[in-house]
Amino acid sequence: MVLILGIVVIGTTSVVALGSVALDGTERQSTLDRAEQSMAQFDSRAAQVALGEERSTRLSFGHSSGTYRVVDDAGTITITHVNHDGGSDADGNSVDDGPGDDDEDVYSGTLGAVVYENGDTEIAYQGGGVWRHRGDSTRMLSPPEFHYEGSTLTLPVVQVSGDESASGAPTAVVSKSGQTKGMYPNASTHYEDDSSKPTYSNPASDGQMIVTVESEYYRGWAEYFDSRTEGSVVDVDHANRTVTAELITLGKQGGFEIPTDNNPFEVRGLEPSMQSGEGLERLSFTVRPKDDHTNKFASLDWSLTAQNGDRRIEMNLGGLGNGKCGTGEHADLTVYYSDDGGATYQGWVAENAYEVTCDANGYAKIEVDLVGTGAPTAEYQSISGKLAAYNPGQGGGSLAGSTTFDHFDGDTGTTYSTGSTESVDVLVRHYLNHFAPTFHLESADGNNGNSVNEGESSGDDIQYTGDDVITYLHVSENGIEVRFE
Incomplete structure (x- = not known):
């Protein structure tokens, strides 16, 4: 008990x-x-x-x-x-x-x-x-x-x-x-x-x-x-x-400063889209020759570039002989893009894309419209020896057999191969979308820095809509x- x-x-x-x-x-x-x-x-x-x-207001919290x-x-x-x-x-x-x-x-x-x-x-x-x-x-x-x-x-x-x-x-x-x-x-x-x-x-x-x-x-x-x-x-x-x-x-809209080695230009908050009125809408600039060649471009070989990891793009001006303004000389535009560090690339060439003109003082200039109504048409092809920064002929790499633009809103799903043509406006917008929302544009002068005077050149207009940004x-x-x- x-x-x-x-x-x-x-x-x-x-x-x-x-x-x-x-x-x-x-x-x-x-x-x-x-x-x-x-x-x-x-x-x-x-x-x-x-x-x-x-x-004012009152509120009882209860016991x-x-x-x-x-x-x-x-x-x-x-x-x-x-x-x-x-x-x-x-x-x-x-x-x-x-x-x-x-x-x-x-x-x-x-x-x-x-x-x-x-x-x-x-x-x-x-x-x-x-x-x-x-x-x-x-x-x-x-x-x-x-x-x-x-x-x-x-x-x-x-x-x-x-x-x-x-x-x-x-x-x-x-x-x-x-x-x-x-x-x-x-x-x-x-x-x-x-x-x-x-x-x-x-x-x-x-x-x-x-x-x-x-x-x-x-x-x-x-x-x-x-x-x-x-x-x-x-x-x-x-x-x-x-x-x-x-x-x-x-990022900055309108006129901008041409980038140099020590002062790249930042594109910030770009919305990656190919829809009308969205994404990159304008990209134009004017380049001028070195001071000792004010009326012509000597051996023009100059590029805008961007890189992010294995992705790289180069937009090169070259192909001039004499390059003297007022003689009907035109520069070629070459567009290069790689997403695997250069092992393969997509290449485009627009021959005689932009004329060398004279300003009021008789100085040479080239007005370049990459995104806009003045952009030329380019052909898909091998571009060995046509670049200032990422030259496939020097660094290896082979042209991709084909590429399809189906990555972004507004892409048409078009497949391109050797001999295909497309507006540079479409190409540059599409490729730069891969670097969005924020990246740096830099410059490269393949002629030992002797073909373009960045300080005298000017960014005429850049316009783009933003994504994940505070406006x-x-x-x-x-x-x-x-x-x-």
Whole structure:
């Protein structure tokens, strides 16, 4: 009897103890679930005040064993326009001055937070989003007020102010604090606080937009940037609790500087498409001879090139005899493309493609239209000995027997082989799409640098539509004050 009674007592005690722990855990989880729902409702109501027409609102959080507090210095957000003018010299020409050049914080401010805390778990409202945080883990429960769709970033920064705390069954009172401030665009603010510089205006171009969030909930912000936006998380700094997302802006349009060995031209954010009105729409430039041959091109052999891994393209001007302007001389255009490091290639030649003309001073020039109505027609063929950079005759490689253009929206699915012809406009657009969205155009002068003067030459026009880029940036500051009753 004593043994049986002992077993019963031990069993009963164990059931009560384990059951109590289980009940406590269940009750705590239920409390946290209710807190999540309450904070989601708070998120919705706060947005009506911060971003809507309401001046104030009230919300009961219901009874809870945890505590609520307002932390007005919790977290910061900074938006930096990196290299905002693409770099420029005294004459306004684009140059790359290296990291840190012309970087400007177009917005920087605190976020603040409303935090519910129960044991080692926090549920927080910050930046217009709700986050659940425990230890080294943060999970996004609802997204922040950060909208990146197509080429537009809309970022209404919600700033929380207040310093109160409460427990039990508090009621939160949310009031608008101040007027909404338009931070970008802003016609009254100039870059570098210099009236000679451009204002904060759309469309945003050149450089990149870098969004940096410092927060206890930075892992949740990283999850959002990585999965919900087209930007890429470029850095997560655990030591400083920051996440940085880079959002590229569309590259320079219109006139551009002819690239040199030390100053390539960056095509940034190109949309890879062959549809009308999409992708690369214009690419034209004018080349001029070296100063000691101003009225003619001596042994012209000059190219624009691009390379990305095993992909390479070269667009070469050559084939001139005397090359003197006004005599009816024409330069050939050769287009070379390889996607296997040069083992095989696709080659095209447009003979007598562009005339050598004289300007008003009698100086020679060649106006080249690669993408546009003035582009010539080329024939698919072997191009050994016709290039300045990737010469198959010197570096090996063989002409691919055929190629089919079926890679991009708008491609016709046409198959080309030796003797086939096609407009250079189609060829250059198609091949450069393989390097999208961002790549560098460089130059190569096969005649020991003696045929073209890049400094006197000019990029006449480049136009292209963007993909996964920021073209329009809308940033506003919206304050709310939170107190408890």
